Amino acid sequence: MSGQERLSTLVLPGYQNSGAGHWQTRWEALNPAFVRVPMPDWDHPERDAWCRTLDAAVAAAEAPVVFAAHSLGCLTTAFWASRYASATQLAKVAGALLVALPDPAEAHFPRDASGFAPVPLERLPFPTIVVASGDDPYGGVTFSQTCANAWGSRWIDLGPRGHINADSGLGDWDEGREWLESFAASNRR
Helix, strand or coil: CCCHHHCEEEEECCCCCCCCCCHHHHHHHHCCCEEECCCCCCCCCEHHHHHHHHHHHHHHCCCCEEEEEECHHHHHHHHHHHHHCCHHHHHCEEEEEEECCCCCCCCCCCCCCECCCCCCCCCCCCCEEEEECCCCCCCCHHHHHHHHHHHCCEEEECCCCCCCCHHHCCCCCHHHHHHHHHHHHHHHC
16 A cells, blocks of 8 residues: 555545444555545534535645545535535545445435435546446436536446445455545555
8 A cells, every 4th residue: 555655545434424344444444645634423413513524624634635434424525625615625536436425315315314305416536437337226327427426537437236234245355445546645646
């Protein structure tokens, strides 16, 4: 992970945080450059609070920064980039891996997550990769493709992997880390 070690990786879990077997938690254990952004309330997420927390984390991080986001962490990234971040903050971001986008219109979307709809559908100002699963109960393929197209993201379909979390059997998910590392390679050019 030679290129990755020069980046500050902000880990952005979703609703209710990521547990011990989740790929985000495993990545943090493998590399101290991966730092979880501690949201103010994992069980009652509010867009404004989460985006302001992300903004403070980016401000405190050494540039360049990449995001390893899952679920509601992806929507936080999109809202932060399009509504909250200053040009100075955005200039620090080398890229974002956005995994398992939840659709606020889906029946399984947490009703106590306030302010995450409608999802911004404008081009994001840094490179992004959207990773989707064909059987994600929180967000369908069509929704993730729509977001990826609007955001200017590369879109990857993992096939049927559920919500791409600890239950998906990914282990350390080397392929995902390789996609994240691609932002380091782009940043060196």
